[in-house]
Amino acid sequence: MNRIxxxxxxxxxxxxxxxxxxxxxxxxxKPTVQMVPAARTLQAEDERYYLQLHxxxxxxxxxxxxxxLIVIEVHRGGRLARLGHEHIVASHDVRGWxxxxxxxxxxxxxLDSLTVDEVxxxxxxxxxxxxxxxxxxxxRRNMLDKxxxxxxxxxxxxxxxxxxxxxxxxxxxxxIHGVTRNMDVPARITRQxxxxxxxxxxxxxxxxxxxxxxxxxxGALQVEDRIDLRFHIATAPLQPxxxxxxx
Numbered sequence: 001m002n003r004i005x006x007x008x009x010x011x012x013x014x015x016x017x018x019x020x021x022x023x024x025x026x027x028x029x030k031p032t033v034q035m036v037p038a039a040r041t042l043q044a045e046d047e048r049y050y051l052q053l054h055x056x057x058x059x060x061x062x063x064x065x066x067x068x069l070i071v072i073e074v075h076r077g078g079r080l081a082r083l084g085h086e087h088i089v090a091s092h093d094v095r096g097w098x099x100x101x102x103x104x105x106x107x108x109x110x111l112d113s114l115t116v117d118e119v120x121x122x123x124x125x126x127x128x129x130x131x132x133x134x135x136x137x138x139x140r141r142n143m144l145d146k147x148x149x150x151x152x153x154x155x156x157x158x159x160x161x162x163x164x165x166x167x168x169x170x171x172x173x174x175x176i177h178g179v180t181r182n183m184d185v186p187a188r189i190t191r192q193x194x195x196x197x198x199x200x201x202x203x204x205x206x207x208x209x210x211x212x213x214x215x216x217x218x219g220a221l222q223v224e225d226r227i228d229l230r231f232h233i234a235t236a237p238l239q240p241x242x243x244x245x246x247x
Contacts, residue, residue, distance in 0.1 A: 046106040050097040060238050061098040061195055063107065067234035068094040070109065071121060074227050087139055088121045089114055096158070098196065098235050107158040107233070111150040116140040153177050170200070179209045195235040203228045 054060045074087040091114055096107035117136045119129040144150040156176050163169040163184075170185045187200035205225045 046097065046108070050099060050106075053099050053102070054238055058102075059100055061100065061235035062238055063094055063096040063098075064195065064234040064236045065093060065095060067232075068092075069232045070094055070229065071125075071231075072227055072229045073125060086125075086127050088117055088125055088127065089143070090118060090121055091115075094233060096233075100196070103162040103164075105158075105160040107160070109156040109158075111144060111148050111154060111156060114140070114144070116143070148177055170198075172202075174204075176209050181208050192234060194237045197235075198233045199231065201228065201230045 050060050070091040072089040074089060091109045093110050093113040094107055095110070096105060098105040116139050117131050122129045122131075153176075156174070158175070159173040161171045163171060168187055168189060170187050172183045172185050173180055174183060181204070183202065183204065185200055185202045187198050189196060189198050191197075203226055206227060207225050
């Protein structure tokens with residue numbers, strides 16, 4: 001009997017290690033909050049809105065992709081947390097537009113361009129930069145295919161409006177995997193040349209988007225529900241003669 005129990009415990013531990021090496025990511029459930037249209041439709045509608053403003057001679061800023069960055073920290077938890085990894089997910093491909101006079105901005109993040117555990121970003125976060133490549137590849141694959149379903153929902157979308165009474169408070173509608181949640185986010189907003197730079201941090205729970213954090217062994221090894229996100233979004237003005245939405 002003791003031998004059987006020992007074999008069962010060993011099997012469970014090997015299973016946990018296999019899952020770690022193949023990506024410590026959550027598994028989604030069916031969303032239970034507000035549904036939104038497909039991401040491609042959102043992007044097309046947004047682009048028409050800003051093109052119309054631009055054609056009417058109103059100021060429109062475009063996100064400067066080369067100078068913008070979104071970083072997400074995914075944390076490990078549970079009694080066996082030491083067997084897992086903290087992960088850094090990043091986007092260097094933030095796209096979008098700002099209409100200053102309208103107090104509105106829209107950002108789109110193509111999910112298939114997300115990176116996982118870049119060495120400089122892990123070092124900046126104080127994490128061990130040397131992760132097995134298999135773990136990194138497995139995390140990214142599971143994140144895109146199983147969690148975010150990027151083939152069906154290719155973009156994350158952010159609708160932003162300014163608070164009329166608090167200049168550094170942003171009202172955000174964040175849409176991921178067909179689910180939208182509203183948040184108030186403090187931000188530092190400064191002039192940068194002819195554009196605007198917005199920087200800030202926000203924490204939220206995966207479960208708010210209908211995602212169940214990854215967990216094995218009765219919660220002894222898991223991904224924490226809370227994730228931390230920081231953003232650095234730079235913008236540049238569109239030229240009056242421009243016929244497309246790019247800086």
